[in-house]
Amino acid sequence: MASAVISRPFYLRPPWNILFEFHKLEKLTPWNINIAYLLASFLEEMEKTGQTDFRASGVALDSSALIYLMKSKLLLKLEEPPPPPKPPQDFLPPPLFLPLRHELTSTTIKHLLEVLDDVLKGEKLIHLEKTVAEPILPEPSEILPQLDAFLVEIELQMERLYSFLSEKVKGAGIVEFSTVTKGVARLDAIRTFILLLFLAQDGRVSLWQNEETEEIYVTIGDLRIAEGGKADS
């Protein structure tokens, strides 16, 4: 008890105390905890104060792994979010159909060729190097090797989805997200979407969304087109 007289160690103060009060962990929302920041500043503080304590480091590591696991579980569990508030009621008039009028347009072949010049200049500048997209999800922390099992499971699911997509895009080269998730329960559709994000992060698929219809289109990243290439020479 003699050591209790000494001032409380820094890591029992906020914000690091989160890592040392297990009974409180379950009540916290894991998304509100920035593990990377906590651990980095914990190490920094330890170096600064010279209070090197391997037990404390071990506990901190254990707690952050637990918080990380909680986050991962939430991500895959995906409890249905609360239903959105009901829209206010109002009289919705029928659509107004525009009268049809023929209208001559002013675009001539000259305009077409003026812009063609621009496009061809752009074509020369294009180096068709694939730029690697910025990771959409944060990289998993390297200090948490015990979560590899979970990542392996994700990779398995990614592989499954990837081969399914490869089958689906045959021909068109494109498949709509709505086609991929047709007849699938909402929760599974969300899971599929998360896996798609992982695939996109790896550059194995490309995603883009039509702003109007909100449809998401998926292509396989390594698609090669022979016919198009010939015509481009």
Added chain:
Amino acid sequence: MQKAEKRIVDLAESLSEKPAVEKMRRDFALLEAALYVAGRPLDLNELCSILKTRSKNKTKKCVKMLMTEYANRNTALEILELKDERYVLQLKAEYTPLVKRLVNRPLLSTGPLKTLSYIAFRQPISQKRVVDVRGHHVYGHIRVLKEMGLIAAERSGRSLVLRTTEYFADYFGLSHEMATMKKELTHVFEDSAKQEKPNP
């Protein structure tokens, strides 16, 4: 070419004024050409400049005779007179559903048209209110409707207020005056509700 014009043609011919008849036919054709290519309402000034005359009276008479000719031909096209002495050539509404698939330009689908009619009916209305009532997808509709010049947005304090434009009123042949336009719209909605009922 029907009664109204024929009477005038007869009259001119009886007075041995062949050149006058020629001139009149030419003016008819010029007005028709102008209305056909413009595909929007033209005002008397624009029509005068096409006829190369300063007489609004003469131009008005001429375009009204052309309107009568179109009415007598009883076909798919009509020339309408809008407010402020503007005139437009267009397809009669009853033919729209029968031929709209031949139109080679993106027509608004039902979703944006519903958003448009809601904005027109409740204007001026905050964008937030439209989104609350119709859902988040209407941001896309609002963008398209703005691009087409059918609605305009303006800031009022911290919110965006939407209203229809003069171009919108012209397109539908509605009054530019908001209270009148809303009354006219109510009639349009009632009519379309009636039309819907027999063919559910």
Added chain:
Amino acid sequence: MQKAEKRIVDLAESLSEKPAVEKMRRDFALLEAALYVAGRPLDLNELCSILKTRSKNKTKKCVKMLMTEYANRNTALEILELKDERYVLQLKAEYTPLVKRLVNRPLLSTGPLKTLSYIAFRQPISQKRVVDVRGHHVYGHIRVLKEMGLIAAERSGRSLVLRTTEYFADYFGLSHEMATMKKELTHVFEDSAKQEKPNP
């Protein structure tokens, strides 16, 4: 409504076939509506589908009568028969210079026009290649261009291949035959490039 149709109207009336006359007027109006809104040549198949008939003969007769009516009206519009039994309603060429200043709406805004010009120049070209060169936003352009009937997409193995349509060729006054069209485009392009040089 002139001689040709009148004869048939008389005939039908003499046979007490009032409904037949009504039907014929309706068919006239439908064809006029179709040609008016399309603003491009329509072939007999398209016109048949508007009249909801399979008889090309009947449709041909009907559209020829409409042509005659337009010719007799002697105004600014005409219906012409083109090669391969295609028909178009258009402004008589002599009126174009007199009214063209009223035409100020472009067919497409610059972005989609660029995409169209690139497809026309490099066709047949894979959609993927167009996207690589022009960026992901061209998916929107491609959709609009398809909706407007200016380009068509077809599958070729695993890829989508884009090319321009006959409507595109009609609109810009180019050949329907692709090799010829590309030559025409290249010629005009080179000519305009030469013309540009003195004024950099």
